[in-house]
Amino acid sequence: MRILSNVLLLILLTAVLQNAHAQTCYELNSGWKFKAIGSVTDKGEAISTTGYALNDWQPAVVPGTVLTSQIKNKQVPDPFYGMNNKQIPDIYRTGRDYYTYWFAKEFKEVKAQGSNQVYLNLRGVNYSYNVFLNGHQLNEQLNQGMFLRRSYNITKWLAKSGNNRLAIIVYPPDPVGNPNGGQGGDGTIAKNVSIQYTAGWDWIQPIPDRNTGIWDKVTIEKTGAVRITDPHVVTLVPGVRMPESAQEPAIIQVSAHLQNTTGKAVTGVLKYNLDGKSVAKNVTLKPGAEIDVQLSDYSLKNPKLWWPNGYGPQNLYHLNLQFVTAANKISDQKNIEVGVRQITTEWNSHTQSRQVNVNGQKIFIKGGNWIVSDELLRFSKARYDAEVRFHRDMNLNLIRVWGGALIERPEFYEACDKYGILVFQDMWGSGDCNGRWQDPKKLEDQATRRKYPDDHALYIRSIADQIKMIRNYASLAIWCGGNEITQPDDILKAVRDTLMPTLDNTRWFVDFSNSLDMSKTEKGTNGDGPYGIQHLSVFWAHRTYPFNSEVGSVGIGDYESLKRFIPEKNMIVPDYNKSTRKEKVDSVWDYHTYIGYEDFIDKYGKPKDVKDFAEKAQLVNYDQYRGLMEGFSSHMWDWYTGSIIWKTQNPWSAMRGQMYDYYLDPNACLYGLHSGSELKHIMYNPTDSTVSIVNNDVESQVNNFATVKLYTIEGKEIPVAATPCDPEVTGVTKLLSIKKEVAAAATDKGAFLALRLTRRDSKLISDNVYWLADKNGEYSGLNEMPAAKLIITAKPISKGKIAVTLTNSKQGPVAFFNRISLINPKTNERVLPTFYSDNYVSVLPGEQKTITLEYDQPVLSPKVSVRGWNLKERMVEVK
Template identity: 65%
Template sequence: MKKYRLLLLALGLASPLAAQQRYELNSGWKATPIANVKADGQAISQSSFATTDWAPAVVPGTVLTTQLENKQVPDPFFGMNNNRIPDIYKTGRDYYTYWFVKDFKEAKAAGDDQVWLHLRGVNYSCEVFLNGQKLNKKTHHGMFLRQTYNITPYLAKDGNNRLAVVVYPPDPVGNPNGGQGGDGTIARGVSHQYVAGWDWIRPIRDRNTGIWDKVTIEKTKQVNVKNPHVVTRVPGVRKPEGPQAPATIEVTAELENPTAKKVSGVLQYTLDGQKVSQKVTLPANSTQQVSLEKLALQNPKLWWPNGYGPQNLYQLKMQFLVGKTVSDEEDVQVGVREIQTKWNATTQSMQVHLNGQKIFIKGGNWIISDAMLRFTDARYDAEIRFHRDMNLNLIRVWGGALVERPEFYQACDKYGMLVMQDFWMSGDANGRWVDPMKLEDQWTRRQYPNDHRLFIESAADQVKMVRNYASLGMWCGGNEITPPKDILTALQDSILPKLDGTRWFVPYSNSDSMSYNNQGGNGDGPYGIQPISRFWAHRTYPFNSEVGSVGVGDYESLERFLPAANMVPPKYLGPKSKPTEKVDSVWDYHTYIGYEQYLLPYGAPKDARDFGLKAQLVNYDQYRALMEGFSSHMWEWYTGSIIWKTQNPWTAMRGQMYDYYLDPNACLYGLRNGSEPLHVMYNPVDTMVMITNNTFEVKRDMMLVVDAYDMAGKKTNVTQVIVEINPSMSKKYLPVNAVVRQMAKEKGMFLSLQLQDFNKKVISNNFYWLSDAKGEYSGLKGMAKTAVKVTTKQTAKDKIEVTLTNPANAPVAFFNRLALVNPKTQKRILPVFYTDNYVSVLPGESKTVVMDYTPTSDVTAPVVSVEGWNVEKQLLPVASSN
């Protein structure tokens, strides 16, 4: 032991890796169609080859993003522009086959130093050349297979290097015939499937051909540290606060020695001030995996999902040292936690446990951040933050897209979002159902993709890429379908046990092993608007992987992608009980999903602005009820629910809590309300007031205050009673049927529910608007105006506090939408994160909302916009905090 301590002391004196560098090749690229070039890769990749007439290229990016940047195509997200872009199915693959070239400076490596080229994603196949040399002996295939090349021997003596990559589109590209995944043949490759079109997106015309993910240069000494793997073991049942029993840290890594001589050294890592090391000797031209001694981490700071505790993260630094010189190092973000599962015999579905505690899953389905793969750290952070703000705790990454990028997972770690990660299968393209839109029969489609070996190799590689993130909670074989038997066997019996071994694997997204679907059907949905009562009273699948509703944005959102001529509301035809919505053709192209009869009780929309406002009332009600209904039957009917879906990577008009431009709609705030960890709520079916407690603590000494308001603002106190509730449960308290029936009969009413502590501080607040006896919102239609006083204050450089005060003896100030606006353009600043929105203020009371935004040089003095159902629009400057 003394010798071991002396070794650690000596290692602590090791010199830093001065030559250790990683940098991204993300600017200065050029591109041209393959038809424009007669030369081969050996010639093109030499700096003497002229590229002066080539266009600037977007890397990471696709052919289409490059064309868009050079104004060769219109924005496919606006109006009908996507129809104006040639589709690869008609043009042929050569049209979107492109050369990409990048000149960069990197000196010839000295001694045993090594230089590596990493391509994290190319879609779909490619040849790679550097300074006249071909780097890949065989053509690279597969969207989800990283490439690494040791380019040490090929660097130019003068340090001026040229990288040239020719990228070929998927083959086949699929016929975008209007089916889910088009004719299905896009699934023959190991690629994403939505690019051939789905019911929420139109086809991506180049199928996202290109160098779509990061290209980096890495410099090391003799030995390269690759694919570090950190596993955290957290035995027992834990709580977020208080002293913790030790956790166990298990660490492995791959070490590559590309030199012609053996190398001896020490692999070590440091975590929370503790160091663990292992002597290693690597033979020449070899790679081996090394396991380090387990570490008992004392009193660990644990990582918890959103709503259950903090998202503590550690930074682990791993190094390989030769003598006192660091040959290579890797940094790993570590969240100490352990995921378990347990079958719930009552619900007949799986329960997710974390650190020994059961977690009620409140999730959202995620497609991809941007349909054209324009990923940024800032956008990932904003989108995941929105999910945190909805009080969700899980995101499912849908199988028609991709294994998400490390930057996505970093944001999920930060905001406490567990992730269910699908592999690249879908029931639509891969043959679950008979489908006349598909080119080939079910039996053929069940064997997709063509190259099973490539799928398996890609899956193993992607597991290594993201397995260290605390947020990764479960793997899923595919969307609504299992992969072919040999792929499934490889995943569940080999790849995941060997390369991960810590997470739940679900064969497919609505598998009986996840949720026994004894109600029949496919195990997911419905996907459209529903009666509010259905969310509460209709028992659906006990861990529903896809259930959702509508989600159109308001007028300001719609005008970002609809031409002015198409800013017209749906027309309602047919019987009032079940009308048919006739919509504009551009609305239809952007996959509008109908509000049916549920918008009409507010009055038929007069114009697009009126439609947008009334749609928000429906949005809020729908998604609040969805999560309240599932939570009301927590552990009795359900162990979780995952909304289809919470975001759109294109300007679609369905299934979104915020639009493509990161502007939230009322869905987000209805869901935020209905999903709060401690929540008071009203069951419209039996009129019971309920409380749900999604925490690990008993909640005692709370005052439940129930008040009713008529349309003039007159208050009737229904009850005040002291209540308590145990952890992780929902509980009924009292019915309010008599009051609701009497007050709502003529014009409808408002119902205010609050939980207060003994200092009268509100700890849960819920506000419902209820229809009259005929199901109409007759009182809202004729509601009197109120003059709300609005005050603003800049509390920090990126925060603005807005307070709305409603006069006494006034009607309720109903459904106020707050926004931060650029005074020059009168357009909303995006994104902005609100502590609440679409807020209602009771007579004689105030409500404060905090806006969190990123200041920019072009907007030095933003203004606050407030506008409500019965509140005139106000634009106010922001007062200084001084």
């Protein structure tokens, strides 16, 4: 009996092991080594054997680029600091061999048993490469293209001992482009199917190695005889839905591509489980067969829907898709997080622009343009999460991934699903490189550049592959053919008429980012801008493009941010000449693509030094981005269906267009947007002195109450209005004009305007404080403010969460523009990233505000720093 039990146990263990083998995937992300091709004379067949010595090879970063490995090994200085990037040899001058490298990695994996299979997956290599394993070349011809996943069945090449060596030689793009100061340099980088900005842009310097390397994940995947690839989940949510209501059913459609890589026929079941229900289909695959399988539609009862940020919850269902053989063994499975929603678009004839609908509800688009997380492609799930969370905290609902960069990695879309951020995804190409304009800095003429890239077939294959990679994410909303230009006609036709209908037919495809199919003016034109600093009246009164894909302003960080990449000797205040409208700027500032504030900072008083300059810049930052989004929102569904800020982040230490710096330290731009982009927001129009409420919510608002107060510089309260109001659903409601009251209070020294929207039960909906200029358009009174009488407490709420309460005295002035920072007491530096429920806050006399701080870093006994316009920095212990 014991023998029988042992036999049964052995059989059970074997089955478990086989199933475990059939479902294992792991990443090869450590232990890599690399060496320049000029120092290696042997071939890949030899290098990829475990007996080949790698003693003089250096550690490599994979995923990563040649440059990230060189930085890790301290072969080159940090290119983000000062002028260090200029010290690193540029590939245009060194030649391609200088950045052509071998990468090698040893890993343990025993030979598969029975019909089990083992695959090597490469999610992204730039630009061309050959792959060797245990003395064998895996690819028949040179692989090319930065954006094409590759997979190799390595089952027969695994070593019997289980000790394996992988060797990959990676060649840079060709051509590499001349970084001559043009957008994308001389433009020839676009002849490749690769990133364009690596040859430089007006917001970034050239990347010396052009991102050459194994830049994305390398994984080992183990399956049974049948493998599932590129599953596709479509959700259909007919009708107009309300977020909190009981729902009519949604339709779930699931399909997958199946591969049988063995010499025997395999019979089994393709099935999935969703919300406790199972859908299945019997399948037989002939030896070596590949087939597409469509499962029956499933009607999901009372679905929990996925909504964009602010409109409702971001519900996700877990879908487990399996192929189970006739012997009841899992051959392969894929786990997919499904957001049940339907995205549609329609032409809004009133605004003359495209309108985006989610679950039947129109969504006013408040978006930000995104380049990549890191110019050196040092991507991580944690960083993606932090950056997308910042966009959620700005109260935005869309990110446009710009076409001169890349289709982002799956982890980015996971974060967007989590935080409710729709994605407007450009495909590769930009008007700058691809010939929309004549440009003396480009090597080839406009007509020639219109034919880029050189290999159209590679481009089309790459687009097809990347569509399959990310099409299941609920956040992915719009596909775009390119930045400010269409691709060549044959590519456009293939993508629009074949790939999209076949691979992803539920999303809007727009041919390019400022297409007339997106929006047009009365003159029948479309475009973008304005860029750079603007008077607030421009955002409110100047009508731009009805769905503006790029509109932006300034955005430097504060002094702590600047210190991270600007040497002390270069901390020189920019000098703006109002008569010539030119600015004298330090060379390091210029290299880091500083964009000028003109005389806007001087209105707060001539800055004494860079610290003073950067502090006053935050006032401008806040005002600019609050005003931008308020101005566009004030014409919601009248002039506009949406606007997308150029831009909300930088992939390196730049000095323009960013709500937080490369190091994930937010500046006042973020919190100005946080205020101006509120779902329900009470606001002041500087052009006509009216107070209004913009309400993006799809549900009716009743029993609300608006209060309007003015405060003198000294802190005297001047009540203006208190009125019940029921803001219009998805619209703008004008309340009253306060022109006379503002003129009376602000003429001499300026004043503070406090707007508040509450429910009748006093629960706060929107709280908005403006600082108003004097009759000369300056903020003279701010420099005469008495010191704030602020009591500050900091208490832990839970692990990684702190509540900071600011209490202002009734007898004092407004405690104005207070920056809260979480500090590591060991380094006396900010804990990054930290997420603040609000920041740069003003506290009215006799009132208090509580700000919540959240962080993930292991910090022992953190402290909280608070400093404001009229408050010297105070350090508070968390008690």
